Amino acid sequence: MEEMEKGTNTSPMNSSISPFSYRDTIQEGDLALVWVSRDNIKPIIIDAKQMFNTRYGSFSHKSMIGKQYGSQIAIRTKGQNRFSFIHVMQPSPELWTLSLPHRTQIVYTPDSSYIMQRLNCSPCSTVIEAGTGSGSFSHAFARTVGHLYSYEFHSVRYEQALQEFKNHGLSNITLTHRDVCSDGFTVKKSDPTSHLFPEGASQATINANAVFLDLPAPWDAVPLLDEVIAKNQKVGVCCFSPCIEQVDKTIEVLEKCGWTEIQMVEIQGKQWESRRQMVRTLDDALERLRDVKRRKQEGIERRKQMYDAVLKDDETDGENSERPQPPKTKFNPFGKGTRVREGDANYQWKQVTRVEPEIKSHTSFLTFAFKIVDKSKVC
Amino acid sequence: MEEMEKGTNTSPMNSSISPFSYRDTIQEGDLALVWVSRDNIKPIIIDAKQMFNTRYGSFSHKSMIGKQYGSQIAIRTKGQNRFSFIHVMQPSPELWTLSLPHRTQIVYTPDSSYIMQRLNCSPCSTVIEAGTGSGSFSHAFARTVGHLYSYEFHSVRYEQALQEFKNHGLSNITLTHRDVCSDGFTVKKSDPTSHLFPEGASQATINANAVFLDLPAPWDAVPLLDEVIAKNQKVGVCCFSPCIEQVDKTIEVLEKCGWTEIQMVEIQGKQWESRRQMVRTLDDALERLRDVKRRKQEGIERRKQMYDAVLKDDETDGENSERPQPPKTKFNPFGKGTRVREGDANYQWKQVTRVEPEIKSHTSFLTFAFKIVDKSKVC
Amino acid sequence: MVDLHHIAAEQYVILKLPSGNWKIVELKPHTSISLGKFGAFQVDDIIGYPLGTQFEIYYDTQSPPGDDDPKNKNKTPVGKVKVMEEDVSGNTEGSESSSTPHELLNVDSSATNRNLINIGNEIQSMTSEQIEELKRQSASAEEIVVKMIESHSGFHEKTLHSQQKYLNRKKRKFAKYFTVEYLSASFLLQWLLEKGDAQKVLDISEETVAVLLNVANIRxxxxYLCMDETGGLLVYFLLERMFGGDSSSPHTGKIVVLHENEHPNLDLLKYSNYGEKFINDHVKTVSLLDFFEPPNPADVDSNFIPIPKEEARQLKAGKKNAYQRRLKWYYNQHQIVELSTKCQYDALIVASTLQLSTLVPLLAERVHGSRPVVCYSQFKEILLELTHTLYTDLRFLAPSISETRVRPYQSVRGKLHPLMTMRGGGGYLMWAHRVIPAPEPPAHEKQDETNEPEEKKQKVQ
Amino acid sequence: MVDLHHIAAEQYVILKLPSGNWKIVELKPHTSISLGKFGAFQVDDIIGYPLGTQFEIYYDTQSPPGDDDPKNKNKTPVGKVKVMEEDVSGNTEGSESSSTPHELLNVDSSATNRNLINIGNEIQSMTSEQIEELKRQSASAEEIVVKMIESHSGFHEKTLHSQQKYLNRKKRKFAKYFTVEYLSASFLLQWLLEKGDAQKVLDISEETVAVLLNVANIRxxxxYLCMDETGGLLVYFLLERMFGGDSSSPHTGKIVVLHENEHPNLDLLKYSNYGEKFINDHVKTVSLLDFFEPPNPADVDSNFIPIPKEEARQLKAGKKNAYQRRLKWYYNQHQIVELSTKCQYDALIVASTLQLSTLVPLLAERVHGSRPVVCYSQFKEILLELTHTLYTDLRFLAPSISETRVRPYQSVRGKLHPLMTMRGGGGYLMWAHRVIPAPEPPAHEKQDETNEPEEKKQKVQ
Structure with missing residues (x-):
């Protein structure tokens, strides 16, 4: 969405199939993700006339067309004549999430994955999502579930998501512009919605069996769910709230509305970097000190003789005597004073892991609950 | 404390020095900790006439006396003639904590350590602790701080702790029997307390500069602190509460009482086990399958010929033909079907860490705050 | 589409018991299922209700079980069931009901546990014989608990909170109810973990496999090319995500499972409710040896040539059987060739204790560009070794190790806090993308850094 | 005992600024200290107040700074200070005041951020020049913020929560106050971490070093035998725990610091307020080489024999100096002999990047039985290797690896939640006890298992 605001054309031309379904070859009009680095993944629409510019050089879309997705595109930069490259990736919901600007409020993959699993998402699921927000979670839902009903109360974000879902071929999403807290979840033909109503239908038959509420006040929305959730089966809900006081109010209303198995959890996701630490043995350290000592010994000997001489001879002034400096050590097993690249084959290394310097210590609290509206027997 | 209830004599006879201060040699009358295993550490009073019995054998105290603390005491069990041993350790607050029964409510080392550091504990600290509980944290405080004022409202626990602190030579603890929530922290001569009042003093001069409240309702105690904390210096408090709603009420009253820099934290402590996992290479796995295949080949060949014969000869009944079983594989690079001890030198191993099977995911929330009662200048 | 939301005969379901334990049962019509001390019920009585329904077992005291056969003496009597409208499970995950149980409304409680040190069995003065007698009288859990409160001399000295905890514990001990749940992959895993089978499933956690399914972009x-050392649990997770338990699913996805032993171990799939044909269509198994050293198609064809179906149908019984075996072998050999040499996979998913650093680079050769490679290991150190290997291989983009942990709370209003203890472990994931390295572009002028390893080159960017 | 609780001249203290940043200063009497945009103050004005006091800098607008010297033009004008009675710091650790700031009482707020997408600089219509002008007019932070609200066209569309956040951010930006804190080891560490010096202190965290101090049983x-690769931070933590900043402490504890380079690096001790003599008495340094290969006392004595003090005093200036050097060398050599061969230590504490598995078994030889051995490493893998080495060494009891992490909350009532992001890392500890293996007891009858390694034997128990 950020990219689109900048005026880049991100409407793929091959809109018949979703750019998110498996595709093998990079083609004109495709939506692709250019991987520059882990923190720099950019969506582009393949256009034989365009270039993709980075500060390491320009890559022609032409050089991408016809290659397999995942291909590395390499150039030599003219100025510095350096090897420079990008990878052209096919979008997936998770790569799409990584490509979003960091300041965007998004449900991160550890959370979205757990929510989907806990709500048992599959092609047999019909899911309600409110609000749509950046649309990142909508992509993950759309990949997996039968149908997604997504609600966004902010009109600009609604329009943006509407366009984006269309461009991304996410035809199993019904997006509706709505404040669900006041107006509920029912989707009528007269509403601002992307829903395709069947002939003669004036309102959508939702029957959701999974609900995800990412709202500041989910307690206003929970009582309105009964209208739209499936009646004769077990339905799960997940409320996503940053503050603990919200959880408290959410549990209160869930209990009041007959939801059971209420459980709140937190997800903690960590990324680990693989690194190497130099193996510096005690023996090497001692040998290095011995080397220093040997080189100093000469100087010390000389100084000692000098002081002894001073002590014997009353006339000499010890202060003014020359104090020779020992030569620097030559034995340098750890490369002190030089720039050693991590993994340098001249040294021994131990493989270690390091957590990312700043971790996402909290995203939101996830409150799950379940309900069967109608427990009657079918035959 | 648990041990004492069972009637074992745990009053050390050398009460002049604390058994918790550094001592080198195991002596008659000492309080020692017998380390049987990580989960089985028992306090004993060294008594030349006694035996320490385990299900692996009996160890005479006599064999311990005169040895250095930390000594391994080894025996051969008569029945099975196995090598069996214990270690005789000098108590430290942390080992003492490990020796307490698991069901005891204790402040664990990761929490107690952080609290002591955050409250900047040192010999210059005067600390208030309420309540005393199992006394385990009191031991850690007593090791480090100048004086500890500990309060226990439960009379049986008070008596137990009183005796224990005396036995352990923790002379810098004043223990008082008190419900601080209703009666505050002031210690008077008429109170049930271990305090040694100086000549003529009718109440203790506390002037605490660090406070630890492990109470169900710290908000009742916080307003009563001003009487006993040091006036003209920065004083820290830590409230230890399991539930988040308690934190909320605690913050409310801390703000009301003029405490600042309020911050709640959680401590997460994990223990890692060092283990080894067998290195099982793809090549070995393939070779093993090849070996199985070779041994089957013969059988397959025979069967194939058999079926071919059947197909050629209308008379034979394929069903009744004998189907020979191939011999079992001999190439067994991973020791399948045998019991391989972790680390067995006949195999290759990779060092790995494993977290304990059950982790202490929550102890309590720690709410810290600071206050200077009197900000006036001294000269 | 079949009805996936109601309890059906011949189905495997998982039952949640008042103790918080789980039990997997097959619903054979006209039989009864015993839950031990929690009672027994008729399968037919629960068929047709929505999956997720909680039932109470009750006994009509007027008509005692008419069976006087002495060999059935210790058998749990089969009761009747009724649907429970309100959840009373108070499950072990911390969602205990927060309202004051009505048994406590008339009981004094202390503001603190001040006068109570040792809440042990000695205070509760009912003997276990008395309790057993009550149980024999088929009293409801509630009745038993009320009796126990009356006889508990220290009860009024407990705090309300302690009283509630005590009651819930006791109620769970004597209550006779159960919940019939759809046997999802998550519940199957939970059942295994509670059985103490964590090591059999490589200590994997629900949250870790959840991330695996998403980053592997399962559709x-x-x-998918898969190694599954969890006895089929991982494959079941994949099947559930792909088909949602629907044996009539029109979707075409396939899972190719490689195995290091002569035969694959997917035993846990026996609990799945997919038909055998569906599983055979969507799950293919190939041994590692066949995968890396597949048969030569010409050799296969020279060994056997299928005859026209008409002809085959007319073979005599014995001969027909032998022919069918050979035909199966023939198709199987060609399938191996297809799966191991012609397919390009949409993801590689590995949960294996084979050395990953030797295994993964070879398996990944069959993965399509831009598709994910995801490896699970119980130990981070294994993935550390793997990532260092993959860093130097230009076919892998940005290998990284992730750890995901769920922290459940006691989700009771007024008493919110993370659970005091939880299972450690849960494993780690390595996630990378298969990419296709470009040939080195021609240099405008030869320079040294062109030979820098990938790792270095990536850092430049 | 010296007064440790009040701000004193010649002391190092740490200042907490409105930005949440820290600054270490030495309080030289009759000088001023500049805090850049937060103002400047006279050292003498704060002497004598309790450590921990928060001061506001204010400017008497009637009397502008009389200094017209052009070279002082860009110097921060020195203001007066007053003690702040209420804490307004709203520190970055999440303890923002929760009451609605009075600046907001007359401002509309929206229930949600609904109509607000991009709260950026474009909405705030004051230019930075205008703000600078206000600052030059020495307006208070509050005045500036009020002006900014007036000129912020989107402000009323923010939620009350957003407004508060915005205000606090802006207030911190323009406020002129500071808190003078005692320079504790924890604050010193925090200062280093905020400076981006985490690697210089091996990424150690306050919570990890806190556990280290307790499990090492510091008294x-x-x-204590210690290796400190944190530039003296670890030694400072030890000193603070042992002596509480009190240079007149009667306690006798000593820290022997081993170093792998020719000279020890304890640079950070320069910020401590212990006297030089106190540090020399309580902190001894020995190189690893001297420790493992100490001089022969006889050789030392044969090289130099001290003469009686009377005689020494009468030496001529030059000679006396040479004699003093030799005497110092003599005592130093004997001290090395003492520390490396005669002392038994009460704990071994290692924070070093030397290979621990080769280092620790040798150093631990000098540790008394039953005393702890505690090693810090930034990486768990290093300690894993170490514990496997120690498992097979009978002199170590139960080596184990621990990880301790603090999770701070936004501690604002109504908005309680763990901080959204926090620093990763913090390192790991290995904790074991030095023990003294028993000689193998005589067998009643020879059996094989007597030769089992310790690891196995412990498992028997």
């Missing part, structure tokens, strides 16, 4: 139409 | 009278 209903994908073709 | 005021202990004698």
């Amino acid at each position: 209903s139409e994908g073709r | 005021s009278e202990g004698r």
